[in-house]
Amino acid sequence: MAKIDKFEHKHFRLRPEYRVVGGLLNRIKVATEIKDKFVLQNKLNRSLRLVRWKEAYDHDNPANYGVIQGEQLDAAAGARSEGGGGLEGETDWGAAARVSSLCVCKSWQRLLSNRKFLEENYVAVGGIRKPLFINEILRQICLVDTSKHLNDNAIVRTFRTDLLCHEFGSHIKAVGACRGLVLVEVLFGGEFKFYAWNPTTGYLRKFNKRPPIQSTPFVDEYILKFHGLGYALNIGQYIYIQIYKKKYDGIGIVEGYSLTKDEWLTIDTNMELSYTEVDDTVRNGSFGLYFAERLHWLVLSYTINSYQILAYKFCDGQFEAVGLPRDVDLSRVELCSLVILDECLTFCGIFDDAELPFYVIRIWSMKQYGGQQCWSNTVTLHMCDWASGYMLPVCSTDYGIVYINNNSGMILRWNNIHRVVEHQMIEIIEIYHRMTIYEESLLWV
Template sequence: MANYLPEAIVLNILQRLSLKTLLRCTSVCKSWYSLITSPEFTYLHLNFTADSRNTTPNFLSLRRCIRNSQLYDVYSESESFARETTLEFSFRSINSFFTVVGSCNGLLCLSDDRVYYVHTIILWNPCVKRSIVLPKPNLIYNSYGTFVQSLGFGFDPVSRDYKVFRITYVDCARQHPQVELYKLSTGVWQDLSHLALDYVIYNKSRQAYVNRAIHWIACCKNCYDLIVLFDMYYEVFRSMKLPVGLLNNDNPTNKDLVVYKESLALISWNVSGAEPSFCLWMMKEYGVEETWSKHFSFDSHVFCGGFMSPLWVGRRGEVIVVRQDGRLVSYDHDGVVVKDLGVHDSSYEDCRRSIHVDSYKESLVLLEGAHCFSDAVTCYDLPNLHTNNSDFVDIYGCDYELCFENDCK
C-alpha cells in the first residue's frame, strides 16, 4: 500500500510513530529501511518529537552503581517518578564507573576517566543499541605525562553534527591548554589550541548544553569564577558573568550549571556556612547577563545534615538530591515538601557519587553506521594497572582544583 502513497504522506505517518514501532518498520522492506535509517529522517523524527514535547511525558536517565555494576534506568519526570525501563548497559570500565559527560538527542557521552584515564570515550544510543568508541585524542597520558581534562558534548543544529569537546591542561600548569574537537561527521579529532583559552575550566565541571553551546564554570587569572561557553557552530569561546549576587560572595559556595525550562540556570548551595542556603538562578534572556534572577531559594537547614549534592532541577521546580544515606529525595521550590523517590542506594561514598541524573529521550541517532555493543568497548582488552593499593596515586598526578586553588592564595 505504501507504494501508492506519496512519499510526503508516508513521512508524515512514520514520524509520528514510536521508536519501537519504527525499528519494527525497518524490516518491512528495503525502501523503508533506507528511509528510516537515513540522517534526514532521524532529524525529522527528532524535530517532531521536540514539537510535541508538551503533549508527551519527559524522561530522565538515572545511573547508579550496585555491586560493581552500572545500572541505567529511565524514569518519568512526573510526580510519580515511575521507572519506565532499564537500559541494557554492556560496557566495561577500568574505573568503578564511567563519567557521564552529557546527554543530547538520545545520545549519552561516556568517558572512562574518573580516576584512571584510558582514553575511552563512547557515544551511546541505548534505544537502538548502537555505540561508537571515539579514536584516541592527540594528547594522551603515555606520551605527555600527567594532565587533567574537561569534556563537553552537544549538537550543532546548523550542520546537524554531534561534537565532543576536550580541553587538557598539562602538569597542572596555568597556561593555554590543548583544545580538541571531535565531529561525528568526520570521525577525527581536530586541534583548536590556537583559540587560546584564557580561563581554567574546573576539573570535572558539569556541563550545561543550551542554545547550541556548551557551558562550564571556570576561573580566570584573577581568581574569580565565571561561565565559559563554546559555541558549537562558530567554534569559538565566549564568557559570561555569574549572577551579581554570587560575584562578591565571601562564603565558599558550590556552583553547578543546569538547564531549567530550556534556559541556562545555575545552582548555588552552601550547607556548612553560618547561613546555609540553596538557590536557583535563571538567565531569562540568553546571553544578557543583566537578566540573571533568583528563581527560588530556601534555607539548606531543611536537608538536616544529610545533604550531599543536587542532581537535577525538574520542570516544576523540584530539586532532586542524593543524601548521605544513599536515598534520592526531592524538595519543592520552597524546601518544604520532601518526597522519597524510592531509589535507595548504598551509603558507601563511591556508590553515592556514581548517581547521575540527566534528561533523556528516545531517538534513531546512530541507527545506521554505528556498532552494536559487542563491537564496541565490551570486547576491548582493558590495560593492566600496576598500582600499590596502600599508596594510591591518581593517574592525573595531581588534583588540579587544589593546584589552582593554591595558586590563588
C-alpha cells in the same frame, strides 16, 4: 437503532489510538486517588503526543501523499548505507531495544529511521530530562523516570553494565550528554573506547579513541581540564570537545571529535587558558553542559579571581565568558552547579550557616541568554539539615523541580499541581557513583 450502530461500528470505527485516548479520559473522570489521576494524566499526555506524530506522518492520509514517502525511503537507504543510522543499521543495539523495534509495524520502523522526522519531533516536543547513575563498584546503571510520581517504586530501573555491552567493565563513566545521547568512556582490554548510547531507545554505537602513536597532546605535558558533548547545528554533527592545559606555561589545546564523521579535529593549538576547574564546591565542574548550541563549564578565572561560566560556541568555534548573577555571594557558597530548569540556563547555590538548623537553596535563571542583566532569582528554599549532604536541583518536570541528595540517596520534589511532597530513597545513590542528566529522545548519530 441497532442497524445504525452496526453500520457506524463497521464503517466509522475509531482508530485504536483514539479509543485509547477516550478510555483514558473516562478513567480520569472516575478516578478518586491523586496518585491514579497523576499516572493517568501522564499516560494521556503521551498518547496525545503520539496521535499528533502519527497524523503528521500518516501514510493513509491523502494530504501526505508524495510528501513524506520520498523522504522516508531516502533516509532509510542512507542510514543502511552508512551502517550507523537507522533501526536496521549495523550498529550494536541492546537486546531490549532490538526486540521492541521488531515489534512495531513497518511504517513505524520507517518513521524511526527518518532523520528529518526525529529532528522535527525533538524540536516540537523537546526532551524530558532525567537523571542517570553509573556505579563502577557494583557495575550497575540506574535510570530514574522523574516524569512519574516519585513515591512510585517503578520509576527506578537498575541493570548491570555488562548486559548493555560486554565491554562495559569496571571503568565506565559518562563524558558527555547532548540531545538524548550519552557519550560513555570505557576501558576494555587495556584500551579506552567511546560508546554513544541513547538510554531511551537502547541505541549503542562504538567509537575507537585515537591510537597512542598519533595521540596529541601528550599525557606528560598536558592535563585534561574540561570536556563535553555538543551538537553543531550548522553542520549537523555531534562533536566531543576536550580542552587540555600545558603544565608549565598555561597554553591550552582544544580538540574535537566528530561522532558523525568519526574523525578528530584540532580546533585550537595555542589557546591562552586563564581558567581552571573549581574544587569540590562545584558539582561536575569539568563536565560540559550543552545549552543553546554552546557547551558551558563553571570555572575559576585567574583574570578576575572569581567564578565565571566558560562557554564554547559551536557555530563559530569561539569561546566566551558569561558572568554570574551580581547578587551571588560566592564566599558563602558551600556547593553550586549549572543545570537546565524550565528550558533556561540555571545557576544553583547552597548557602549554609552553622548557627541555623537549615540551609538555603537559591536558584537563578537566565531568561534571555546573554549577560548579567538577564539573571533573575526564581527560587529560594529553606531546607532542613536532617541528613548528610545537600539537596541540589537536577532537572525540572511539569510537576516541579527535582532535587537529589548525593550522600543520603534521597530524591525529592514538591508537586506544584497536587501540593504534596514526593520523595524516595534510592540505594545506588548512597554508594559512590557518577550522575548524568540526559534527555528523553529518539535521536541517533
